[in-house]
Amino acid sequence: MTMTTKKLSVQDIIFTLEQYWAKQGCMLMQAYDTEKGAGTMSPYTFLRAIGPEPWNAAYVEPSRRPADGRYGENPNRLYQHHQFQVIMKPSPDNIQDLYLGSLRELGIEPLEHDIRFVEDNWENPSMGCAGVGWEIWLDGMEVTQFTYFQVVGELPMNPVASEVTYGLERLAEYIQNVDSVYDLEWADGVLYGDIFKEPEYEHSKYAFEESNQEMLLQAFNDYEAEAKRLIKLGLVHPAYDYVLKCSHTFNLLDARGAVSVTERAGYLHRIRIMAKSIAKAFVEERRKRGFPLIHDDKLRQKTLDEYTKKAEQEKQRAAKKAAKKAKQAQKGDK
């Protein structure tokens, strides 16, 4: 097959990827309904990458990056772009071949192009995440980010999850042979620009000029307090929603230039602390539920025993520490 005669629309590309990855065993999830900067931050990746349970999922994630907004004027920079996110845990041995198979489905035959895996290690310090991998070059253009997660929420991965993130706009621009995202055909006869040019302008205007900084600063503090309270209650998912809100609120403040360099480090640190405790709490909640996604019963029991033992040791350690502290406090009183 050479180039397809009829070019795939953006929604065709999404369909094709969804069908392909569903065939490879991925569950098709939906975009998560809280603002976020990347598909990785969806709980379907961030939380599910953590812990011993297998997890295979694919979904489109609208990703908001306020500082990248360009009022709808720059052909390649967007306030909100779309990622097609694939997460497979444990990482399959043939994950690279699976990825290349998805390009073939899109009509990109490797022999007709130059496809490279170029080193690009990924890091999201504010979420305590780091991974090793590549950006994938299609005739020199980066169209996909490919990562083996090594640490998420400051927890080392075991097993390791592999993440494939397609930049949908980039890929579509290549497939449709257009130079501006706004000229992309989303569906038959409807252009990307028809849908997104206005929100791009308005969001840019808001993020750079109109956002209420006092309100956002207050919101950040409130969201943070709520997240911390919920973590203590073991309500992992609502807590995580508030961490996402903190992160987006910070991004809005940052776009406005309302955050100095040191303050920046401070905010990111606060988000990281929360992400870290949520990661830990998530594993604990899954353990209490018996790691149901491990379908092999023997393995499930074995894993459960290991984690339970670890959890009990940790509990004892914590109790000892608390007792010691109480004793010291007593001494202090005398």
Add this chain to the structure above:
Amino acid sequence: MANSYLLEVGVEEMPAHVVTPSIKQLHQRVADYLKKERISFDNIKEYATPRRMALLISGLADKQPDIDESVKGPAKKIAQDADGNWTKAAIGFTRGQGATVDDIEFKDVKGVEYVFVEKHIAGKPVAEVLQGLPDVITAMNFPTLMKWGYNNLQFIRPIRWLVSLLNDQVVPFKILDVEAGRTTKGHRFLGHDVELKQATDYEDALHDQFVIADQAKRKQVITDQIDAIVKEHDWVIDKDADLLEEVNNLVEWPTAFAGSFDPKYLVLPDEVLITSMKDNQRFFYLRDHDGKLLPHFIAVRNGNDEYLDNVIKGNERVLVPRLEDAKFFYEEDQKITIDQYVGRLKRVSFHDKISSMYDKMQRVAVIARLLGERLGLSDDELADLDRAAHIYKFDLTTQMVGEFAELQGIMGEIYAKIFGEKDDVATAIREHYMPISAEGELPQTKIGAILAVADKLDSIMSFFAVGMIPSGSNDPYALRRQAFGIVRIINDRNWHLPLMGMQDAVIGAFGQAGLQIDFDLTANQDQVRAFFLDRLKQLFAGEKLRHDIVDAVTDTQGVDIANVIEAAQAIDSHKDDDNFKEAVEALTRVLRIAKKGKFGDAMPGVNPDLFVNPSEQQLYDAVNAVKEQFADRTVAENFTALRGLAPVISTYFDENMIMDKDAAVRQNRLAQLTILARLAAVVGNLNDLIVK
């Protein structure tokens, strides 16, 4: 018999910069292992691509040589009891050697009889030894490590296949779930899996599957292809060795091709175009015979020449948005003035505990003037230095540097010229960042060099003052590199400046200039000298100077970096002289005894009226002669003069009891030695020298 063995470790794509060091590492580890295992071989040939590390070992021995050895056990009196029965010690020893007491012989060792057992150890066959290779492979180190799947092994990238072939036989082993065999993989898209009959088939078999496994051959293919394209179009290319190396390690089957971009982008400065092509896309840029950049590039595909048009078109397309952005920035940036950019620096933080970038420039301007005056710059030069120091960070607020951070300084120079600044002002703006690495290029111009030193000295003083002093591996502001840069510049230019102790002068000058400093600039400045001395040690270590010489010259109260360097050279160049040992011993004897005279900071005086012996007058005159010319002479000349005093010193010690009973005479002699000791301190502390 000469055997051949092929080891191939197949991995997912390694980072390009890791490929060459990794194959060298594997080579070394395997060679060490074979040596340790006493398996001889003739040669190890390396093969490496992004997806594989392979070694073909030729002339491999069949097996380890057998070992016949006599193993010594306990002494006879311990091995047998009084009745001649074997003791536990004897039985235990023989068991440990895989023998029995019947095998014991006694041998005399220095008059004592000991138990011995003759052992014959049959050498292991080579195949058995090769089965130990998994541990050798998994012990490899890499700059980044990763885990995958359920495994705990840390490696550069997932291991996907292993080939282990001794002649035509598989030497079986396993790493994680990957079983070694005889099947290797061809090019990811053009090739297929291929079963190797013989280890030596490797290179040709892979070539049939579109993999050039030999790095040097692959690089030659790329070079030839590039040369052919360049020749065809009559272009001129800078075949950047680093870029060629990187490109070579991104491909298994290279095909070079040429692409073009719209000539309208040629209005951009060369540096911008080159950064866009080379750093971002790994393209080679091209020039015509007059050195003018051309709207073409050469890139290398990992594949053959089929459908090359797609690849060319794609690569050309990638460049456009980048160049379009750059062109937009370049035009926009020229619409305002340097003064406006400088004004914006008031809102750019140098560091929030220290000051804005603007305030930093004000401080640096004062330091630069101080240095410029000491170095005897002309009024014109001082004026240019002053101008450069007041604007040199302006490009940080341009859009171009905002997008292409690596062009800082470079754009500063280009824009400064466009805005009508003098050439040496513009050049100094670019050069003030130099050197940008431990071995990086140094500033070429005097003004650039002074600005570079002033900028770095301000950073060091400021960060020290606010307590952000490098420790261990923690040096986020690269202050060590900056101090080392200062040392290298001063070494290069042989500038005599009191740099390790001019903080007071700097702070005073800030005051005179009426600068408002929001932090206590006097804090921690006592640590700056040691910081510089450590960088000097680094410089000397790089020059492989003897340790004791380094210790001696850096054990100093001096403040002049150039003096320390000269002292090191002076000692180093005379250390093998016939009379060197004698001279140093005479001087160190002076140092030792002079310590007993406690004169504090004041320079003591010597009273010739108190001399008892003529040798006192002799030394007095000799020391005075050295002292009078001291200031006008180089460190090397002074050190030579001091060494020349050795015979006089020797006679002096022979004839005079320093610790004389008469307090006045004693003090007078100690004063004489103290004066001499202080002169000798010009080369540091001679006590640290080891003279044999």
